[in-house]
Amino acid sequence: MNWYPALPGWDGIHPAMVMFPVALLLVTPVLLLVSLFVRGAWRTWAGAALVTMALGALAAWFAVASGHAAGQLVDKTRTLELAILRHEALGLAVRNVFSVLTVLFAALLLLPMWLRRPLPDWLRITTHAVFLALFVAATGFVAHAADAGGRLVHERGLRAYVVAPPPRDAPASPAERAEEPPPPAPKPPSGARR
Numbered sequence: 001m002n003w004y005p006a007l008p009g010w011d012g013i014h015p016a017m018v019m020f021p022v023a024l025l026l027v028t029p030v031l032l033l034v035s036l037f038v039r040g041a042w043r044t045w046a047g048a049a050l051v052t053m054a055l056g057a058l059a060a061w062f063a064v065a066s067g068h069a070a071g072q073l074v075d076k077t078r079t080l081e082l083a084i085l086r087h088e089a090l091g092l093a094v095r096n097v098f099s100v101l102t103v104l105f106a107a108l109l110l111l112p113m114w115l116r117r118p119l120p121d122w123l124r125i126t127t128h129a130v131f132l133a134l135f136v137a138a139t140g141f142v143a144h145a146a147d148a149g150g151r152l153v154h155e156r157g158l159r160a161y162v163v164a165p166p167p168r169d170a171p172a173s174p175a176e177r178a179e180e181p182p183p184p185a186p187k188p189p190s191g192a193r194r
Contacts, residue, residue, distance in 0.1 A: 011069040018063045018149060024056030025098055025142050032132045036125055043109075046128070050105055053135075057102045060095040067091055067149075080156060087152055090145035097138050105131060 007013065028049050035045035071084050108127055112118050119127075152158045 010066055011073055014063065014066040014070040015153075017059070017066045018146070020059035021056045021063050021094065021098075022142055022146055024052050024059060025094075026139060028053045028056060029132060029136050029139065032128065032135060036128055036132065039121075042124075046109055050102070050109060053098065053102045053105060057095070057098040060091070060098055064088075064091045064095045074158060080158075083148070083152055083156065087145065087148035090141060090148055094141045094145050097141055101131075101135055101138060 008016075031045055031049035031052060035042045035049060038045055067088065071088065074080070074084065076084065108131060118124075
């Protein structure tokens with residue numbers, strides 16, 4: 001007995017992959033907020049926020065790539081194609097915006113080391129508070145991308161191939177054969193006696 005299910009292919013892992021950037025990028029503002037109010041350990045909390053932010057941005061890169069692969073398998077009507085393109089554009093915005101924000105926050109944390117002196121508390125708190133406000137505003141991209149993906153699934157019925165469908169000429173499994181109706185009895189040839 002296998003304890004773990006098989007991992008889906010790259011084009012089927014998108015539904016699971018998108019959970020990582022959503023969770024990581026939406027919890028990051030909490031860590032940033034705590035770093036503003038904890039004087040003695042603000043570096044620890046800010047460092048945790050940076051790690052979480054970087055993992056969320058990296059996960060967004062994987063989510064966009066797996067979503068693009070999954071989108072290639074969809075038979076698209078014009079309206080479905082537009083909905084997929086909107087979702088993809090929002091995913092790209094999440095990936096790009098949070099990659100830039102991660103680099104920006106890393107620079108904010110490394111600036112005192114480059115200057116070889118700590119920033120005054122008022123300046124550090126002000127810059128981090130402005131960054132937090134910018135980050136919270138950017139989470140709107142995450143919410144809109146998740147909403148667009150949810151609408152594709154729940155309103156339009158899109159599904160990712162978690163397991164590749166069997167070929168059409170593959171023999172049926174015993175369970176499928178049990179569900180099939182029995183073949184009709186052959187008709188006797190015409191002119192035969194009964």
